[in-house]
Amino acid sequence: MEVERIFSDIYGGRLALQRRQYSPFCREFCLGCPRLSLRSLTAATCTVWLVAYGLFTLCQNSMVLSAAIFITLLGLLGYLHFVKIDQETLLIIGSLGIQMTSSYASGKESTTFIEMGKVKDVVINEAIYMQKVIYYLCILLKDPVEPQGVSQVVPVFQSAKPRLDCLIEVYRSCQEILALQKVTSGSP
């Protein structure tokens, strides 16, 4: 069962949240980030080329232009492969764990899986980000030493940064599954 809704991120950009339910205790949330804008790409390329051409008129060495081409290409490839995140997914499977996947613009996927035994809770937290106060969803991990303590806070949807309404929807779904998990693990 798949549902798609449009939300916005903290800058006002458009985010698409796809919610899939595979089973009563298995849900997936897919947040698509805004794509690479042609405007910023053109601006960056023009800047690099202006600088390169300026250097070329100064030193009359054509190596500067070739170097500029290389830098632009490598920079773009590096940006697409290491920086630009296309989509962020949160898959929550009751009694197995929570999995977060980030897929980059070049197709690379980086996945983290946290077992349910380590998850203490999923909460919405506030943070000061530059000049704003934003909300973010995070997973609290249990501390092996201290039973009431929290050993780590893992933020989710870090590059998409959706607003509170989107976070509430994800939060409520996660809490339902976690509650289910607590009930089933409590019963014999």
Place this chain on the structure above:
Amino acid sequence: MGLLSGGAAEAGQGQAIPAGLLGPPRSRRLQPQGSAPRSWIPTMVLKVFFPSCCSSADSGLLIGRWIPEQNSAVILAVVHFPFIPFQVKQYLSEVQKVSQVDIVVLGTWCNNKQEKEENLGKFLDDLGTIFSHEPWLQISKEKGSKFWSCHTLSRQADTPTEDQVILVYYDQRKVMLSRLHPPEISLDNQPGVITAPDASKLAAVFDTVAKSEVLFMTDRYDDGPIKLTHWQSEGVEASIIVELAKQASVPVCMLLTGLLSLVSGLCKSRIFKFWPVSFIWSKLSTCEQVRYRLEHLRFVFSNQKAENQNQLMRKANIFVSLLVDVALGILLLSWLYRKNRIGQLADALIPVADHVARELQDLLQWLMGVPAGLKMNRALDQVLGRFFLYHIHLWISYIHLLSPFIEMILWYVGLSACLGLTVVLSILSDIFALLTFHIYCFYVYGARLYCLKIYGLSSLWRLFRGKKWNVLRQRVDSCSYDLDQLFIGTLLFTILLFLLPTTALYYLVFTLLRLLVVIVQGLIHLLVDLIDSLPLYSIGLRFCRSYRLAAGVKFRVLEQEEGRPLRLLMQINPLSYGSVVQTYRLPTYSCYPKDTWGSLYGRVEAGKAGNDHGNLYNQS
């Protein structure tokens, strides 16, 4: 990321959020499908780890391990018909004894390749009574459908409860060969028993599969009473090269261990204990490097087998590092000895040394004049300048004396490149240190002079103020001096004070030069350390067989169907390259400066930086 408010956890429950932000109530949509909203009673979730190689196997019994704490069943193999139950039980107990994993019959597997057979269903039910296991699994697959059905039978419960089942497919070969990082420390000497309650569930699965290696040793060509299907049932994998290497390694190791003990015995012999030789030996970084490599060789070719996985990886890393080192060294050798490059190098060396000496002489002439517009004390300036100039003159004479022999020395020293690139780099660093020995001497003289001056100045300054350093109490006390003591003291103080700029300038210039030399040597040592400590085998393993080094797992949800168990595919999430290098880094011998930069600067100010420097990177 900003502030973490402790109360936010409670606030997140919905208190502080304005009602306008909450959309229309969605609770109804999120209820589980196909059941009345309020009356669904959640039951325990059963996880079944099924090897993907058994998906096309014929019907039979499922054997594996049941982990009750996590309510999960790890299926290791399928036993096919026909079999005698007694033989199956015997075989399982034998396997249990060897592998120390309690493998039992978990249930039945029914692969209906033809039309549905009613008799088979009854037969499979009867099997449940022969091999009793709680709960009894029944997995069946229809022809042409990719969705399986999985039922659990619980005989002990009064009312049969239908468990929710998650079917997780895993690649048995990859899971068996892989190694989870960080390795679970809680799994102690009792294999098959999870001690800590919060031990990783997945580590248990990996552990089970890895320890059941003996189960995977029989393939379908063996004439045993039991016919199994697992990842190796089509034929046991082996490599001829690996087997040959294993056979050959024993005599080779013994031979090399003998040779190495001979070499190290030679190194420890008495002639190296005498004072000049041992002093020089301790200062040269080449000796450190050779000793380090000898240690490595001894470790790799020792007669004992590696005890655990860590040691095996270390041995492999050291072996590959040695190979690459020697290969690069031989490459350099072949390049160096072609077209008489050694001769060219030797010819270039003397002019370079001359050039450096001439530059130093120019520098000293500059210092003896009016350096940077500062006015020096002419007499002291001339004395120091002439002293250092004479030194340079001596040095140049020695270099010129050696010049006919340099080519031969270089030729023989270059042969040591076959020991490895790191040895060549260490020799280079040592040659550089030897060539700039006069800079080191100048630095020592300048530093000593400056240090004495500072010491004298501080002591006389205390006298000027009427105080004294109490050595017994390690503090400054007041003291009444006689008039003539005060007079002489003040006189000396003024003399030293006015001579300070000259000495300070010489000290500064030579310290900077020495710093330059130390930086160059440091860079070479950094390169040597890099080659020494990089775990090339682990990086290669991560590149070629990334499933061997696992940081964790990742799940992919496969196609679902209503009423069927949830199907997931478990894949191995490999370790990142940074973590690989960090985990498997080889320890190096060099110790970096122990002090902070601040304290070092303080010592340079006082002129005492040279006290324990020696070679900053050679503290044996």
